[in-house]
Amino acid sequence: MTRRRTPTGDLPAGYRPLALLADGRRLETWDAWDEARGTRCVVKLLRADRRHDPRVRQAVLLEGHLATTLAHPHLVRGYDVLHDPPAVVLQTLRGATLSALVEEEPLGLSDVAQLGCQLASVLGYLHRHDWLHLDLKPDNVVVDHGLAVLIDLSLAGRPGRGRPGAGTRGYLAPEQATGRGLSPATDVWGLGMTLIDALARTAPYGDEATWESRRRWPLVHRRMPRTPDGVDELPEEVREVLTACVNLDPSARPLLGQVRSALEPLCSPAPAVDDVRASLAARR
Structure with a gap:
């Protein structure tokens, strides 16, 4: 040893x-x-x-x-x-990891929607620079008073081929098992897994999900997929988009813009400029 x-x-x-x-x-x-x-x-x-x-x-x-x-x-x-x-x-970041927050209790829909929009924004930025994060999970998101920050770029890579199996058990996309066909859709998978985990404190494919890495399709999962508790109660559009994010087929996953479009109406509205001015005037 x-x-x-x-x-x-x-x-x-x-x-x-x-x-x-x-x-x-x-x-x-x-x-x-x-x-x-x-x-x-x-x-x-x-x-x-x-x-x-x-x-x-x-x-x-x-x-x-x-x-x-x-x-x-x-x-x-x-x-x-x-x-x-x-x-x-x-x-040095303030706040706590998303995994620590969710361990206490699942997040509300409005908070998860806000989180999803922020993560979609930073993922889109990485993708426009031709980089993939490839390890999006609750442990790699730090949240402080509603501000989400994505950390750990240690597995970041270019679209295309990658090291087979690189990622985190329970969160890596099926194509990461083979190291072939990595694309922005791979990070969409991580986004969907993270948001579902934040809402339901469970992963759709099991906490220890692994995929066979032999070069064949479809990939075989050790467990049958299951619907996380609480997801059925979500608004239909949100349930559909999050379920699509974790589709086994990368081509069937939504674009980041489509994820944001589904989540933005559920975010807590920011105060209007006139409301902020009125609040400041009242303090004088």
């Missing part, structure tokens, strides 16, 4: 470790202090025992490149990408 190396917190110069947030197979994730910026940050550091692997090293540097060059209100902001040792420096 191979023993795991104890994290050492050997962060690059200028970054002081405060607490270990996660210790994965490839990365150590640290809550750290950025001496140059005078603020807390998150440092994703490539483990010392993986730095000889060029594929893993390149993946970390790619994540850093994307985080520091792409900018969107609902995408985690990157401060720096470092090469020696390979590390990504990210903003």
